[in-house]
Amino acid sequence: MSSGKTFLLDQAAKLYPEKIAIRSQEGEMTYREYLHLVCSVMEKLQEHGVSPKSYCAILRKPDIISLATLMALLRLKAIAVPLSLRLSPVQVQKLLEELSCSYLVTSQDLLPLYPNLKTIRWQKEDFLSFPSSSKMVTIDLQDRSTVIFSSGSTGKPKAILHSYGNHYYSALGANLNMPLSPGSSWLLSLPIYHVGGLAILMRCVLAGAAVTLPSSQENLIANIQKFKVTHLSLVSTQLQRLLEEEENLYWQESLQAILLGGSFFPTNLLEKAQQRKLPIHMSYGSSEMSSQITTTPKNSSLEDLSTSGQLLPYRQLKISEEGEILLKGKTLFQGYLKKGNLFSPFDTEGWFASGDCGYWNENKCLVVTGRQDEMFISGGENIYPTEIELVLSKYPGIIQTVIVPVENLEYGKRPVAFIQSELTWKEEDLKTYLQGKLEKFKVPDYFFSWPKKLPSVGMKVNREGLKSIAQERCALKRKMEK
Numbered sequence: 001m002s003s004g005k006t007f008l009l010d011q012a013a014k015l016y017p018e019k020i021a022i023r024s025q026e027g028e029m030t031y032r033e034y035l036h037l038v039c040s041v042m043e044k045l046q047e048h049g050v051s052p053k054s055y056c057a058i059l060r061k062p063d064i065i066s067l068a069t070l071m072a073l074l075r076l077k078a079i080a081v082p083l084s085l086r087l088s089p090v091q092v093q094k095l096l097e098e099l100s101c102s103y104l105v106t107s108q109d110l111l112p113l114y115p116n117l118k119t120i121r122w123q124k125e126d127f128l129s130f131p132s133s134s135k136m137v138t139i140d141l142q143d144r145s146t147v148i149f150s151s152g153s154t155g156k157p158k159a160i161l162h163s164y165g166n167h168y169y170s171a172l173g174a175n176l177n178m179p180l181s182p183g184s185s186w187l188l189s190l191p192i193y194h195v196g197g198l199a200i201l202m203r204c205v206l207a208g209a210a211v212t213l214p215s216s217q218e219n220l221i222a223n224i225q226k227f228k229v230t231h232l233s234l235v236s237t238q239l240q241r242l243l244e245e246e247e248n249l250y251w252q253e254s255l256q257a258i259l260l261g262g263s264f265f266p267t268n269l270l271e272k273a274q275q276r277k278l279p280i281h282m283s284y285g286s287s288e289m290s291s292q293i294t295t296t297p298k299n300s301s302l303e304d305l306s307t308s309g310q311l312l313p314y315r316q317l318k319i320s321e322e323g324e325i326l327l328k329g330k331t332l333f334q335g336y337l338k339k340g341n342l343f344s345p346f347d348t349e350g351w352f353a354s355g356d357c358g359y360w361n362e363n364k365c366l367v368v369t370g371r372q373d374e375m376f377i378s379g380g381e382n383i384y385p386t387e388i389e390l391v392l393s394k395y396p397g398i399i400q401t402v403i404v405p406v407e408n409l410e411y412g413k414r415p416v417a418f419i420q421s422e423l424t425w426k427e428e429d430l431k432t433y434l435q436g437k438l439e440k441f442k443v444p445d446y447f448f449s450w451p452k453k454l455p456s457v458g459m460k461v462n463r464e465g466l467k468s469i470a471q472e473r474c475a476l477k478r479k480m481e482k
Contacts, residue, residue: 005168007075007137008205009035014136016208019182022064023227024213026124029064031208034071039134040127041065041072048103048120052077055101055147057117059083059092059110062192062213065124067201069105070192074145074164075137081147082193089113095149098159100340141165147337148195148287159337160195160287169330170290171202173313177295178231178257178281180207185254186231187212187223189238196233196261199291221251228254235460236265240399243272252278261285261292264386266393266400270305284308284368288352290331293317294366307365308358317366318351324372325358326351357384374463379411381441388415388444391437395430397423403444404467406474415442416470420450448473 012021013035021034029037050056056078060066073080081101083092093114096104104110104117145164149157180186186204188211190197204211209231214223220242223229232255234242239260258273261283273280282305283295294317296309311317316328328351335344346352357375358368370386377383385403392401400420405413419425427447434443454465 004138004140005164007139008168008202009038009071009075010134010136012205012208016182019208020185020210021205022067022213023185023210024064025215026064028210034068035134037064037068037127038071038075041068042076044122044126045069045072045076045078045105045120048118050076050078050103050120053144054078054103055081055096055099056103056105056120057081057083057092057096057101058105058192059085060105060107061085062188063107063124064213065107065122065127066192067211067213068127070198070201071205074139077139077143079144079147079161082191082198083149084191084193095157095159098338099147139164141168144334146198148193148198150287161334161337161342162290163334166290166331166333167198167202168206169314170199170292171206173315173331174199174292174295175203175207176313177297178259180204180209180231182208184209184230184256185212185227186210186233187214187227187229189214189220190233190235195287195291196285200233219245221245224255225251230254230256232258234258234260236260236269236400239265239269239273243269243276252276255279257281257298259283259292259295264389264393266398267306267390268393268396268398269400270302274302274305280305282307282309284356284358284366286327286354286356288333288354289315289327289329290333293327293331296365304363304365307361307363307367309365311366319359320353323357323359323369325354325356325366325368327354328352376405376413376415378405378408378413378415378441381439383413383415383442385415388417388434388438388442391434392417392419392430395425395433397421397425400450400461402461402463402466404463404470406445406467406470408445415444416474417444417447418450418466418470419447446470446474446477 013031017032018030020028021031022029056073058069070080102118105120110119141164143164146162148160186200188200192198212227258278258280260280281296283292285292293315294309294311296304314330318326320326335342355372357370358366361367370384375382375384388403389401398421402418403415406416408414430447451469454462
């Protein structure tokens, strides 16, 4: 990496001063105005004692000030730590202790909850006057810039440290595959404490495009129409809700690209999206690689959309002898932080073991087959849930399916399926359908309807929650069968 780079917002304000940087319910803000706001926020952060290399958490609803605070921290060369409002005060305190973080920016009076933190509370009204001028700032690409916490779905959340260069090269490579330009509008449908949401901010400012803050009072389609959105990032459940809306096409007219990622997408969902002529791109990404790693290009076939696409620039990926996906490149994170210390989980050649399994197909597209930690053994045979999910997802009407293991006296563990479908289904029909498509030991013992209430874990399906529900339902089913 080169040693320095003009801060992206400074560059955008110089190249596109009157182009729209942010759209929201509150109105529009140009890049010139956005930079002035960021400089004002930066001054106030400095007044509170925040300095380069300081860790500063952001705990507030997504709004213009939230985005400006994050950008101001990066411009100040401090480290931004965006947090979820769903976290309890105890969880927040524990996470920030891992970083020795002493600053917290919020819109609420949280001082009594965090006596050990310097709480900075402000509203938009605190920034009615802006600095008259600002000098261009140069950022070292190696500088620490953000900490994103993993969802913690399989254990304790990890503090993932990114450099400014990680975000810069992530955006640069992503924009080469899904072009953005001044006038484009990317809906911020993912939170900024998620690497996918953070990546949207960086891609837009790199290209001089607009970040659009959705109105919480309106649904996804209404926001797309209202703000003439051109680009979207969605996870599986969001795409599903989108497709459940009326099949009128006028709301699609502005859309140029929909980036799908974060979890497994059933084939039926992709087929329906393609039938509706939605401009979808499949991707595989991770927080450790600063968002996208592989992505399908524009106008991909359904066959290619059933994969995670091709490797993007500035990333490296190889498959180990055991089938694990190993990662490297300019977007690879700096390591995990704990008590202020940096731990580097890389091998001697700098490769990061993702914990995901996969392979390259004949079209040089990545096929992700599942996570190593989701694999379980049944009667001495290895079972990867994703393999079964891929086959089941092609059954008519199925919207989502998840395979989890349940304890079994004879085999150790056996697969059980949860089904979310728009059509009625029968267990015997599903078992018949899977015969010949899967080895006999991989066919689930039981098929259950999707739970009406399931606590979420980050942006992904709560597999641990489903395991508990499956164990209870299986016990009841076995009791009824006796």
